[in-house]
Amino acid sequence: MDGSLIYVMGPSGAGKDSLIKAAKIKFKDSPGLKFVRRYITREDESGSEDNLAVSQFLFDQLENSGEFIFSWRSHGLSYGIPGLEVKKWLEEGRVAVMNGSRAYLPRALKIIPDLRPILVTARPEVIVERLKARGREDQAATAERLKPLEYKFPEINNLPEIDNSGNLSEAAAVFCDFLQQALNEAGRLQISFIDPATECRN
Numbered sequence: 001m002d003g004s005l006i007y008v009m010g011p012s013g014a015g016k017d018s019l020i021k022a023a024k025i026k027f028k029d030s031p032g033l034k035f036v037r038r039y040i041t042r043e044d045e046s047g048s049e050d051n052l053a054v055s056q057f058l059f060d061q062l063e064n065s066g067e068f069i070f071s072w073r074s075h076g077l078s079y080g081i082p083g084l085e086v087k088k089w090l091e092e093g094r095v096a097v098m099n100g101s102r103a104y105l106p107r108a109l110k111i112i113p114d115l116r117p118i119l120v121t122a123r124p125e126v127i128v129e130r131l132k133a134r135g136r137e138d139q140a141a142t143a144e145r146l147k148p149l150e151y152k153f154p155e156i157n158n159l160p161e162i163d164n165s166g167n168l169s170e171a172a173a174v175f176c177d178f179l180q181q182a183l184n185e186a187g188r189l190q191i192s193f194i195d196p197a198t199e200c201r202n
Contacts, residue, residue, distance in 0.1 A: 013131045015168065038052065069082070070098075119159055123165045
């Protein structure tokens, strides 16, 4: 495959969704860049452009039938990335952008070894204020989301990182530059893919 999969990851409240939304505006006329909609078992996502809300029952059915290239659980929710869509875009030489999980990265790399992760971070006090402002979690759930702020990624050399603590436009500019570089390189890379079912048996 000739395309590139951008794996955006970071703690809740770091502003991953905000950067992705900014990139959608920046690259709205770029057919070479595609944004992946995640499946998620959260009811309040019905109006979201970034996620597809499904029941846990339907999610399990999709997962068991092999519809997802990646799937994981986090904070009581299930997340899935549609496999056919992503593989089609990569085969066409496009750049696909997805919102991923730090904990799931090692397994994702086993499935697509050449994916390009990028870490979005923010200062702890900024993350706390953002989590409180969105009002999605109670105090206990907020504390739970703050636990895994520090992750180590020994499998990645020179992991790109964006500090999104301050002005969103500045962080968005860095993110868009990263995506533009990926677009410039698309078609010159050969992306390998390992079937998730095969990976699970190993």
